[in-house]
Amino acid sequence: MAAIYDAEVSRYLIRYGMGLSPHVITRARGSRIWDQEGREFLDFTSGQMCATIGHNHPKIVEAMQRACEGVLHLYSGFVGSAVVSLAERLAKLLPAPLTKSLFLSTGAESNDAAMRMARLYTGRYEIVGFAGGWHGVTGGTASLTFAGEHHLEYGPRMPGSISIAPPNCYRCPVRQCRDTCNTVCLDVGFDVVDAQSSHSLAAFIAEPVLSVGGIIVPPEGYMPKLKAKCDERGMLLILDEAQTAFGRMGSNFAFERMGVVPDIVTVSKTLGGGLPLSATITSAEIEQRCFERGFVHATSHVSDPLPAEVGLAVLDVLEAERLNERATRLGERLKRGLLNLQQRYDIIGDVRGYGLLLGVELVKDGTTREPDSQRGGAIAARCMELGLSMNIVNFEGLSAVWRIAPPLTVTEAEIDRALAILDRAINDIVGGST
Numbered sequence: 001m002a003a004i005y006d007a008e009v010s011r012y013l014i015r016y017g018m019g020l021s022p023h024v025i026t027r028a029r030g031s032r033i034w035d036q037e038g039r040e041f042l043d044f045t046s047g048q049m050c051a052t053i054g055h056n057h058p059k060i061v062e063a064m065q066r067a068c069e070g071v072l073h074l075y076s077g078f079v080g081s082a083v084v085s086l087a088e089r090l091a092k093l094l095p096a097p098l099t100k101s102l103f104l105s106t107g108a109e110s111n112d113a114a115m116r117m118a119r120l121y122t123g124r125y126e127i128v129g130f131a132g133g134w135h136g137v138t139g140g141t142a143s144l145t146f147a148g149e150h151h152l153e154y155g156p157r158m159p160g161s162i163s164i165a166p167p168n169c170y171r172c173p174v175r176q177c178r179d180t181c182n183t184v185c186l187d188v189g190f191d192v193v194d195a196q197s198s199h200s201l202a203a204f205i206a207e208p209v210l211s212v213g214g215i216i217v218p219p220e221g222y223m224p225k226l227k228a229k230c231d232e233r234g235m236l237l238i239l240d241e242a243q244t245a246f247g248r249m250g251s252n253f254a255f256e257r258m259g260v261v262p263d264i265v266t267v268s269k270t271l272g273g274g275l276p277l278s279a280t281i282t283s284a285e286i287e288q289r290c291f292e293r294g295f296v297h298a299t300s301h302v303s304d305p306l307p308a309e310v311g312l313a314v315l316d317v318l319e320a321e322r323l324n325e326r327a328t329r330l331g332e333r334l335k336r337g338l339l340n341l342q343q344r345y346d347i348i349g350d351v352r353g354y355g356l357l358l359g360v361e362l363v364k365d366g367t368t369r370e371p372d373s374q375r376g377g378a379i380a381a382r383c384m385e386l387g388l389s390m391n392i393v394n395f396e397g398l399s400a401v402w403r404i405a406p407p408l409t410v411t412e413a414e415i416d417r418a419l420a421i422l423d424r425a426i427n428d429i430v431g432g433s434t
Contacts, residue, residue, distance in 0.1 A: 028055035031410045042418050044390045044406040049243045050269040053317045054409040060273045063313035067306040076298045080305035086312050090281060093252050095261050097283035103308060105301050107242040107268030108136020110278035113297045114264045115140055118203035118236045120290045126160035128193055128204045132213030135205060135240055144205055147212040162196055164189030166210055167218045170350045170361060181219040190229050203236040208254035211243045212393055214401040215352055215359025223258040236263040246270040247318050247408050249355035250328035273314040277307035323408040330415060331355040337419040345426050347372055360402040373400035375429055382425035388418050
């Protein structure tokens with residue numbers, strides 16, 4: 001079966017930058033998926049980080065059925081009742097003044113819309129982001145996606161795309177400190193921005209926690225300082241909460257833990273429950289000025305009723321099942337287990353993150369911290385053989401990090417089982433614990 005599948009993939013599909021598994025997935029429920037041969041795997045990536053309330057949650061299925069009995073899709077000038085209800089729910093969840101929403105399909109679309117609004121609102125065009133940041137691969141967002149080598153060989157970026165080093169305390173970008181941070185990297189970064197800028201700075205876009213960049217959590221005080229630097233220059237702060245909102249990190253929004261409120265927030269993966277749904281959310285004041293200046297961002301699926309119904313169901317489950325508390329509690333259990341493995345295996349250099357978004361950095365040597373992508377990848381592959389699906393992100397010469405993000409509905413038994421598989425896989429690849 002696998003050989004037939006591989007032949008069909010080669011014959012009919014455009015390959016899009018990641019290896020396609022020989023496992024044909026035929027069923028998914030909660031934290032588990034099954035392939036064509038009936039093999040079960042723990043899915044500790046939540047699909048593409050989207051199935052945060054578990055695969056095929058009953059409330060998601062009910063919401064889809066409800067939409068099927070009502071309306072699935074409308075002309076973009078029409079608005080269904082679920083769209084209005086979802087906008088109201090988000091306005092009540094978010095702090096003032098974030099009250100106005102635009103609903104789209106993907107995170108890249110929501111980030112494109114946010115950057116277009118920032119440019120229109122400020123009358124400027126330059127956007128700054130983090131090296132290691134990921135905001136999508138559409139025309140606009142690809143210019144601000146600096147993770148890995150995804151920017152190479154596609155020609156020049158959009159004019160006005162600028163990056164600064166991320167606040168990586170494990171690998172200080174300015175080589176000044178180690179495992180601590182006085183945020184001097186942010187000062188140096190904005191010195192570089194000011195030197196490059198043509199005095200047309202519109203916005204800074206950032207993930208509150210850089211995910212593809214290696215689960216980089218900014219140190220305390222970093223985000224408020226970033227917002228202050230934006231304010232000093234008349235820039236808007238856009239926070240891309242694609243992977244961090246709606247329970248993943250134990251709160252409705254990661255920025256709530258960081259002492260800052262952005263001018264625009266974008267959400268996507270964690271709002272759709274596995275369906276394509278994103279939103280760009282801003283203040284009434286910013287929306288009004290953009291409207292007056294002719295803001296246009298219509299797509300074929302803007303304000304579609306079906307995904308809005310699903311988004312409402314996700315928020316219902318988040319509240320009813322108290323998933324913020326659950327993510328905090330189970331995240332602590334998972335992190336304790338990973339820290340225990342770190343004590344036993346030298347290949348684990350760092351464990352970081354919080355809630356159910358954790359990163360494990362793999363190194364050849366704990367002192368030099370040289371990344372070990374080869375053995376890290378081999379361990380991830382061995383985990384898959386043993387029934388655990390997880391993800392490794394590699395930056396050539398910079399880092400090798402497992403991203404571990406199970407659904408928020410994961411059980412204690414599933415976490416313990418995943419840790420046992422990981423323990424066995426590490427032992428199989430690198431030998432006994434140290």
